[in-house]
Amino acid sequence: MTAEDEDRERDDSDSLESGSGPADPATDSSLEAVVSRVRERVIPDDAEREALSTAATTLIDRADAAATARCPDADVLQVGSTARDTWISGDRDIDIFVRFPPNLDRETLEEYGLEVGHETLPSGHEEFAEHPYVKGKFEGFDVDVVPCFRLESATDIRSAVDRTPFHTRYLNERLDDEITADVRVTKQFCKGIGVYGSDLRTRGFSGYLTELLVCEYGGFRPLLEAASDWNPPVRLDPERPDSSSVDGSDTAPVQFDDPLVVIDPTDPERNVAAVASADNVARFQHYARDVLESPRESLFEPHEPAPLDAAALRAHLANRGTTPVAVRFDAPDLVEDQLYPQLRKSLSGITSKLDARGFDVFRATTFADDSAVVFVELAVTERPALERHDGPPVHVRSHAEGFFDAYADDPDAYGPFIDGDRYVTEREREFTTATAFLESERLLEAGLGAHVETALEDGYDVLVGDDVTELLGEFDRELARYYDPRP
Structure with missing residues (x-):
């Protein structure tokens, strides 16, 4: 036995004698242990992955056949969290983008997009964002089939959805296994505290924003520690962290009137966090401090109150x-x-x-x-039957005389009289x-x-x-x- 082995054996013996052996992973309340347990729950298993892959392949093949039949230069991409492998176990979203060449006019793109969407999802229905698209169910998944233009740069966009393929490409180049795992944990945390979702009902953190924040800070815990000390407005620019401009010139950066500003790395004129409301930014900050101080899995599960009777x-x-x-x-x-x-x-x-x-x-x-x-x-x-109505100061002659004349002969008003240096009347309250x-x-x-x-x-x-x-x-x-x- 080496000296190192003897030391290790002595340490183990001391731990057993003192009753301070390794913590039970199931009950360990450290942040690392809590995150580890959450991470195990939110990683999709092999069966989920296989089901999603099979469904996505079928949908892409359908969309590709329908799109190229109408426009040979069209192509099809899977985008979003399932394309970036940042989706959470139980999520059932598949986003299919059908890209058409930029020389196609907008009206034709919308026409082809709906036709391709209906051939891909025969039971789907039409919805409208910036332009119409088809939404529906397939093999238990919620599917969007969205047309967009295939462009060289996100700054050349002709509709908001044109950016999305650039988001997927940008993040796929930067996500590794550890960051991806922390992205999943962060998304689950945001769901648990009620700030996940960029829809206009929630006004919270989109999946893309969450991914950018985890990449920017280097993990879930560093993000929590940074957010604990945020002093809004907070501005982050992943591609230009030390630049005072958006393009490397001496021009000042684009200004945004939002509590959290995360410049889109694919489009420096867009704030990815624009939809996040001030109260949701504050809510994230509150619970970042809370989970660091008192780690617990309940913060990663949405709170659903009992119905009120x-x-x-x-x-x-x-x-x-x-x-x-x-x-x-x-x-x-x-x-x-x-x-x-x-x-x-x-x-x-x-x-x-x-x-x-x-x-x-x-x-x-x-x-x-x-x-x-x-x-x-x-x-x-x-309220009382009367309300006080303050007029202008007497020395402001034109306005003061107009106010006085308006109420001087009103039989239902008290005054006008002078209070301080201005006319006042007490008039009948409407309600x-x-x-x-x-x-x-x-x-x-x-x-x-x-x-x-x-x-x-x-x-x-x-x-x-x-x-x-x-x-x-x-x-x-x-x-x-x-x-x-x-x-």
Whole structure:
């Protein structure tokens, strides 16, 4: 036995005697152990890989035959996370891009693209992003068949989807086994904390953004450590980390008004993180600190609250002492990426009008299923019959005289009188309750989304106080999230 072996045997003996042997991998709470267990769960097994490969090959062959029959110069690519081997076990997405030569006109590309999509997915349906494409199911996978132009550079794009093949090529040149494994863990972490997805309902981290962040920082843990100290706005430029310009010249870089800016390495005029909302960037930062301080697998699993029942909802209402009001209407027939921006615009418009009329908004949200709801919690629901209206300073003659003349002969107004250096009048308030405003035609002047305004014109309900229990059943989980808020 060598001296080294004797030392190792002595160390093992000491560990056993002291009861401090190696930690049980199943219960070890270190970040490395937690990540290792998550990593094992999110790596697709051989059966998943085989099923995906078989399905993708069939779809590519179909698309290629249909595309080249119409345009001999067309070709077909698989893109996205399944093409980069960064997909998570259980994900069922296959993205097929049909590339046409740039001399093809846009109208013909769209025509050929839909024809190829329907031949590839006979039971598919058409959806529209920047241009129409075909979406459907095949062998249990969710499939998109998307037409685009085959270009030499992402800066020459003619539609947003033209960039996607460049993303796949860029990352395939930079991903190795270790980074790929950390990408999967990061995606699962983002899913667990609710920030994964670039759709306009989630407004979170896309798969491409997640991959770029892991590559930029060199792994999952380095990303967490960096994010813990982010001070938005954060700007990352993977291809030009030390440059003050986007093209190597003395020109200043493109400016973006976003909390997180990650310059697309294939297109320096695009922020990959543009869709990520400020609260989702902050949420990622919060949980980065949380998992570093207290590693646990529960942070890698989405939290689905138990449905709220009527008794629990009434208890929340009694405890809070605020008044919930809900404007409920038939949800416009739109895809989520069109619906949710309109709902948020409408929420902003309605809450601004309520605040301006003195009905103090405590908190608010919006959600949709078959119905759509603007849900507002008010600290104040009733105001006096009069409201104070401040006019201009008396010394601003033209405006001051106009204000005075407007109210001097109004029998329903008190004043005008002088308070400090300006005219003031106390006039009749248009709405003394929030309910009266919400039930009036004035609601339609609140800066609503176009389709939301049309839906409200067709009719809506205003639910106040305990009446919001009528939302249970359709929105019990949404209300559970509202009354159990988490970072």
